[in-house]
Amino acid sequence: MTQSGGLLSYNIWGGVSIGAGARTSSDEEHAYLLGVTLPMKRFGNISVQQTRTARAGRIQTATGISASLPVGPFRLFERFHWADTGLNGDHAGSRVTGQQLQSVAVYSPNPRVQFMYQSATQWYPGGASRVWDEVTTSLQLRRSTSLYTTTAFPRVLDPQRLRVRLTHSLGTNTTLSIEYGHLPTFQPTPVLGAERPRVLVMLRRGFGVRTPARGGQVSGRLIDEGGRPLPGALVRLGEYSTATSADGTYSFKKVPDGQYELELDKAHLPANYTGTSGTQLGVTSRTSQRIDLYAVPLNSIGGRVYIDLNGNQQFDRGEEAAGVVVGLSDRVTMTDPEGRYSFYNLAPGSYTAVIDLGRLRSDLEPVSPSEVEFQLTPDGLVPPLDFLLRVKRKPVRMQEPM
16 A cells, blocks of 8 residues: 655744545545644644545544643653544445544653553444553664664563564655554554554655745834934844845844844944934834834044244144143043144034143143134034134343342
């Protein structure tokens, strides 16, 4: 007997998944499966499955409810299964009901070895029942090959309950499986009686299909206060990041639900820009927000301090005043040998430039105001701020000779 079929599973959201499958065999048996799995936070999951099998005019509908629960190093599994079997045509009212309860405990001492104990009870019409107690040992022989052996418990040497399965990965999502023995405990037999061992050879191929991921979207544009785009800047949304394109646009797609901070990474901005403060926002699967970001251009101001020796109120060679301390808000600098000073990376705003008179040479005094207020804008540069000094005039005292 040969069989062929397929199974499709889709993760909807947050661990909730649905599955559907079909199987057909050479003896004209057709089976269809539909199931759903629901997660329980920190408590494993619950699954519901229903299988409909048709063969030789007989239809069996089987329904199963299972729960999986992690407990320390173990994982516990409980499944209840019931089946209704009927005949087509004139005998549609003839039905046989079977029930099965399965309990499983799994323990893995290391990634290559796993032990699984399972106990299953099947009830037949008329009150008869059958009990399985089995132990399955799985061993990873090689990276692509695994061996599974199932024996009765505690009669591990009972040949009637021996089942052996060898699986080998052939690559490209293809697996070869060879199994010998009796039916597994989760496959209930329609009647109570002896069953013969069988050989099952199965070639399984998996196919990955891209499906659209869900999540919110946040996009926008990074510009400066003059409306100019900034390409290549790094934008962060919580733990996610992206770079702005040539026209300053950015986009985050399929963002999971949560609270995030949208901000510019100031370490990856051009040296002549700084970023504004971040924005807090909540994202859901239905979020589609456009938020434009702004970078503040940093400008500079400078000028010269000189001693106006000839009184023409303009700088002439030889009038340089070196070593004069100039302050700007919380910054200070000192004029170079040419009398020049500069302040860089200044954000737009109001400033006051001032000469530190307490550190000025005692023989000099300002001619122009020693403090100058100015406004620094994003689009314009401040003209050079020059400070004029002069040599203090010493009073002439007339004294009669002794």
